Amino acid sequence: MTAAPEIHIAFAPELALFVPRGRRSGATPATTDGVSTLGHVVESLGVPLTEVGALVVDGREVPVSHLPAAGESVEVRAVERPQRVPGAPLRFLLDVHLGTLARRLRLLGVDTAYESTDIGDPALAARSAAEQRVMLSRDRGLLRRRELWAGAFVYSTSSEEQLRDVLDRFRPELRPWTRCTACNGLLREATKEEVSGQLEGGTQRSYDVFAQCRECGRAYWKGAHHEQLEAIVERALSMRTHES
Template sequence: MNRPEIHVAFASELHVFLAGERRRGATALRTDGVSALGHVVESLGVPLTEVGALVVDGREVPASHVPADGERVSVETVQRPQRVPGAPLRFLLDVHLGTLARRMRLLGVDTAYESTDIGDPALAARSAAERRVMLSRDRGLLRRRELWAGAFVYSTRPDDQLRDVLDRFQPELRPWTRCTACNGLLREASKEEVADQLKGGTQRSYDVFAQCRECGRAYWKGAHHEQLEAIVERALAEFSPGHSG
């Protein structure tokens, strides 16, 4: 029996996942006649987390669709903003995205982060158990079926990573409300309450403090505050409705 031949075209945003010869418009592909279209797309290197509509001969089909001979398939990218139904919008980042995790927490976005490599099965299980969107540059991790939801982080630059995540998911921004170290919520604190964490110069120069409810870490407007303020202001200006700067 001849194997079905289909023609597959990918949205330009997905070309980063494809081998060079598949980036030049629709390409012919032999399938086994039993595999679902979602499996075919992933076998070409594209995680389904990055796929929006699958359109076959002009009609949208589910990832479980089994392609037939002669079908023309268009693989579209995820629409933005992407909605994740059924749970508050929360994130989980792998060991390689520490700077992005700290910046998301700085903006008040609920962001769990694994500072050690606990392995793909454990990350996927945590994503499912806590209903968190898994952010990673690991395509293999994003192909795991047990993930609650996931997204590929396209850039290696933290500024671009943050902008991409905020543009794609548009989470509510509540800057200066989370601990950048552990993701816990912050509360106002007196100088006396955090005195054991202050050096002499800090104790003399600052009077306004916050403290993490979870790990107890103290925060104040120290030497790096202007840099952090710039990150916050850029994010609010671009992604917070009604923000006037």
């Protein structure tokens, strides 16, 4: 019986979250079956390919379809930042667990679709492919689905850190105050008369500048929470200034 090929594989420190503790420093041996691609081997060790940048075998970069041979040394690098997504204009799709992140991305004018109910991994992956959206999720199984157009793991459970990470990784164009945080539709200027049906008496008397979503009709004005929202926008724009 022929022995299964053994390779030595080293993961970038940024990928330590995904790999067993014993593989977090330096190259460690891994047994392959002789028929699986390197991409499959990497995923079988816990790392979604959405988080993998270059795969380097004995000093040369190879595709995920590379078939590992016995004795090869493999370096698994993290995705380079900023990450460039080919094809369609950059836009996102978020799963049911990332509602706050979705609203904050929309606040910044980033095209962000969001599923407020759990429609299941197959449907999310299909929508990502159909609409060419980057799937953002903390579900590693979802990010391993082959039909995804593109995807990225959301590393933090803090909504503020999540936003910072997505902005750092993808550097989307920011156009604050242009999208509806409820449905992702584009906003337009509106008169008080046009949105009067959504205003209570105090708002009617206190505010004169309004916007309205072209899709769902929701009205917006600089209300009680505006300072908090303004702070989120200012932090995002400041981060962009420091990057350039």
